[in-house]
Amino acid sequence: MHNKSVAELSRELESGKISSVELTQQFLDRLKQEDSKYNSFITVTEEQALADAQAADAQRAAGNATPWTGIPFAHKDIFCTNGVRTTCGSKMLENFVPPYDATVTDNFRKAGAVCLGKTNMDEFAMGSSNESSHFGAVTNPWGLSKGEKRVPGGSSGGSAAAVAARLVPAATATDTGGSIRQPAALCGVTGLKPTYGRVSRYGMIAFASSLDQGGAIARTAEDNALMLNVMAGFDPKDSTSLDRAVPDYTATLNEPLKGLRIGLPKEYFSDQLSPAMEEQIRAAVREYEKLGATVKEVSLPNAKLAIAAYYVIAPAEASANLSRFDGVRYGYRCEDPKDLMDLYTRTRAEGFGTEVKRRILVGTYALSAGYFDAYYLKAQKVRRLIQQDFINAFKEVDVLMSPTTPSPAFALGEKTNDPVTMYLEDIFTIAINLAGVPAMSVPAGFVDGLPVGLQIIGDYFSEARLLNAAHQFQQVTDWHQREPQ
Amino acid sequence: MTISREDIEKVAVLARIRVDDEQVSALENDLGNILDLVDQLSAADTESVEPMAHPLDAVQRLRPDEVTETNQREAFQAIAPATENGLYLVPRVIE
Numbered sequence: 290m291h292n293k294s295v296a297e298l299s300r301e302l303e304s305g306k307i308s309s310v311e312l313t314q315q316f317l318d319r320l321k322q323e324d325s326k327y328n329s330f331i332t333v334t335e336e337q338a339l340a341d342a343q344a345a346d347a348q349r350a351a352g353n354a355t356p357w358t359g360i361p362f363a364h365k366d367i368f369c370t371n372g373v374r375t376t377c378g379s380k381m382l383e384n385f386v387p388p389y390d391a392t393v394t395d396n397f398r399k400a401g402a403v404c405l406g407k408t409n410m411d412e413f414a415m416g417s418s419n420e421s422s423h424f425g426a427v428t429n430p431w432g433l434s435k436g437e438k439r440v441p442g443g444s445s446g447g448s449a450a451a452v453a454a455r456l457v458p459a460a461t462a463t464d465t466g467g468s469i470r471q472p473a474a475l476c477g478v479t480g481l482k483p484t485y486g487r488v489s490r491y492g493m494i495a496f497a498s499s500l501d502q503g504g505a506i507a508r509t510a511e512d513n514a515l516m517l518n519v520m521a522g523f524d525p526k527d528s529t530s531l532d533r534a535v536p537d538y539t540a541t542l543n544e545p546l547k548g549l550r551i552g553l554p555k556e557y558f559s560d561q562l563s564p565a566m567e568e569q570i571r572a573a574v575r576e577y578e579k580l581g582a583t584v585k586e587v588s589l590p591n592a593k594l595a596i597a598a599y600y601v602i603a604p605a606e607a608s609a610n611l612s613r614f615d616g617v618r619y620g621y622r623c624e625d626p627k628d629l630m631d632l633y634t635r636t637r638a639e640g641f642g643t644e645v646k647r648r649i650l651v652g653t654y655a656l657s658a659g660y661f662d663a664y665y666l667k668a669q670k671v672r673r674l675i676q677q678d679f680i681n682a683f684k685e686v687d688v689l690m691s692p693t694t695p696s697p698a699f700a701l702g703e704k705t706n707d708p709v710t711m712y713l714e715d716i717f718t719i720a721i722n723l724a725g726v727p728a729m730s731v732p733a734g735f736v737d738g739l740p741v742g743l744q745i746i747g748d749y750f751s752e753a754r755l756l757n758a759a760h761q762f763q764q765v766t767d768w769h770q771r772e773p774q
Numbered sequence: 775m776t777i778s779r780e781d782i783e784k785v786a787v788l789a790r791i792r793v794d795d796e797q798v799s800a801l802e803n804d805l806g807n808i809l810d811l812v813d814q815l816s817a818a819d820t821e822s823v824e825p826m827a828h829p830l831d832a833v834q835r836l837r838p839d840e841v842t843e844t845n846q847r848e849a850f851q852a853i854a855p856a857t858e859n860g861l862y863l864v865p866r867v868i869e
Contacts, residue, residue: 388849485829499827528834597814608789615790617862622855628865634792646791650782650801651808653789664812669825671818676826709807725829749830 290315291455292772295512298458299356302349309349309359313342313403316361320405320456326433329441329451331366331424332374333406341403348401356515358401363460365448366407367414368394368503369492377494378412378422378444381614381621381640391492392524393461393503400519408460409447412642413611414468414496417714419446420705421644429476429698430454430773431739439698439739442472442714448506449476453773459507459516463493465500466599467693467718470730473506474693474742477732479759479769480506481513484750485725486531488517489524497606498529500599500722508769510731510759514538517752533750541753542760547581549758552686554589557717561695569734569741570692573762577690580761587686589678594671595720596712601655601668602723607645608652614640647708676724683748688758691717693730693742717744727752731759732768740768777805 290312293301301307317335324330338361345359369375369387371394376382390398397404411421418440419427427446429439430453441450445462449472452460462469464482473480481504488503495501505516518539523532551574558567574584616622616636623639626632641649655664682689695716704711721728726749733743743762747755763769782801786793793801847860856863 386853388846388853486832499829525835525837529828529832531830531832591818594814594818597812600808600812601815612790616855617864618850619853619855626865629867630790632865633790634786637790638792641791646793647801647804647808649789649791650785651805654777654781654785654805654809655812657785657788663816666825667815667818667820668812669827670820670823671815673823673826674818674820676829707807708804709811712808712811 291319293458294509295360295458295507295515296509298360302359303354309342309345309403310339312359313338313361313405316405316457323454324456327428327430327450327454328425329409329427329447329454329456330363330406331376331378331409331447334373334404337373338403338405345401345403355400357397357519359403361403361405361457362397363405363408363448363451363457364394365410365445365460365462367410367463367494368461369494370394370404370407373407375407375494376424378410378424379641379645380423383423383621385620389492392489392526393520394492396519405457408451411444411446412645413494413607414444414463414465415607415644415648416443417467417471417711418704419443420701421642423642426701428701431477431698434774435738438701440475440701442475442698444468445506446472449473449478449480452476452478452506452508455772459505459512461503462506463501463503464722465496465603466722467715469504469506470693470718470728470742470744471715473730475698475740477740477768477771477773478506478508479510479513479729479731480504481517481729481752481755482721482727483517483521483752484727486529487727487750487752488520489522489527489530491524491526495610497603498610499606500603510756510763511539511542513729513759514542514756536753538753538756541757544757545581546577546758546761549577549582549688550686551577551582551584552587552682552689553584554592554682554689554691555586556589556592557691561716562692563696563736565736566692566696566741569736570743573733573743574690576762576765580765585686587682587689589682589720591671591674591678592720595675595723596716598668598671598675598723599719600651600712601664602672604648604652605655605665606652608649608656611645611649644708672723675720679724679726687754689746691744691746693717693744697736697739697741721746725749727755729755729759731762732771734768777802777809
């Protein structure tokens with residue numbers, strides 16, 4: 290059962306071949322047995338999951354099933370779950386039990402899905418390797434059989450590793466600069482970052498509010514569509530949520546791709562990309578040509594400025610968002626504070642990890658008197674230039690394709706000493722968040738036995754088209770079916 | 775670009791994060807490298823470009839001025855580090 294997709298499991302449950310309680314128990318057993326190798330979960334909610342599975346079986350018996358009724362899955366530990374510890378990968382929230390549900394959490398609950406627990410992540414979603422988690426690094430299931438310990442990517446490294454290792458068929462994730470697509474690519478699974486404003490951010494612990502977007506990780510594009518069907522929609526509780534109709538994302542998966550116009554941004558096929566990676570991506574694009582798509586080169590001339598703009602905007606917004614962790618209302622508090630200033634400064638020094646503190650300090654500096662115009666305002670202007678590049682490109686083509694990452698999964702510890710080297714890991718994904726457009730990462734081959742991700746980028750609210758393009762690719766390739774040994 | 779020890783100490787106070795001398799040295803290097811990376815922005819021509827805050831230029835919605843939240847003080851204070859009689863406790867502020 291653990292190799293089946295959400296769509297397949299849904300049919301198994303519908304046919305009555307297996308109950309949700311049986312299915313949930315199987316996945317829980319596997320999770321408990323296997324996860325010591327990966328550390329992909331921070332919290333496993335066994336009792337709650339079995340109770341939810343029982344309720345799901347009753348729901349189905351009463352004839353009220355949705356495609357998600359009784360399906361086991363997991364939440365990234367950034368989505369607040371009422372009554373279940375939500376840590377955001379931080380010591381600051383090690384014992385935080387939210388008194389409310391995120392809208393995304395609530396949506397899955399209402400759909401009858403069975404949450405098995407909360408997945409590991411970089412602390413406050415700041416990282417590209419899952420090594421900044423207070424709960425320890427996650428190991429990529431790929432490469433383990435050769436004795437290699439590689440990163441799963443980040444920040445949604447736990448979700449990607451858990452799906453790749455078949456511990457759950459699907460997991461929620463979030464993406465601020467590549468945190469869904471990069472781990473999906475490095476773990477050989479399929480991930481979707483929707484348009485900014487498509488999925489509610491309510492109850493999703495904030496990192497950089499103008500960039501953060503919740504999304505999906507699963508093994509197939511079809512399962513990504515099923516997830517987005519549950520996640521997408523206007524939410525009055527999120528002030529940046531956009532009020533647009535939500536289509537059935539599964540309805541257009543089988544549209545033919547004949548005539549699809551693909552653009553290859555020349556800046557994303559630069560010398561940062563290894564020749565072996567480039568060959569895999571070009572081969573994937575040839576598959577699309579066989580399916581009737583046309584291909585042309587396009588240019589995103591300001592994309593080279595994306596990392597610089599991001600490392601002003603994201604830390605600046607993070608420094609404001611994370612000011613709420615003050616040791617007073619919830620979360621970690623230092624021992625024996627001697628005065629209020631000591632309470633704040635020691636709580637935050639002890640409760641936050643190195644990378645989070647680094648970014649808060651950079652952001653505070655960029656927003657401080659005398660520097661605001663030179664950094665934050667300048668970055669917001671460059672952001673519009675980057676967005677304009679995408680708007681121009683989508684006048685000529687329907688989707689853009691590129692590698693998701695410049696290279697496959699790197700070794701644990703390889704990039705932890707140099708923050709800037711780690712930041713460059715997101716060189717092909719960051720501009721998408723700055724522009725706010727949707728993008729996916731789809732398994733598209735292997736280099737040295739490690740998965741390679743194809744990034745497919747679309748215009749605003751074109752998730753259905755991206756999912757259609759990814760699904761059709763998965764009908765003629767089997768990269769997404771490969772299982773780590 | 776370099777960032778001085780004094781700058782780091784000042785920013786740490788603004789951010790309410792205690793840093794010791796050893797950390798300041800490491801941060802001088804790390805923050806200096808990050809600011810070098812960010813300095814690429816100064817080369818961009820942004821004359822007459824409007825800063826962008828929301829990708830679809832959405833503005834804040836208004837809602838009717840009605841009470842929508844119920845009082846959940848007990849639930850919220852149950853997860854606080856220290857409370858007494860419905861109040862959050864902090865070290866003495868006024869002598």
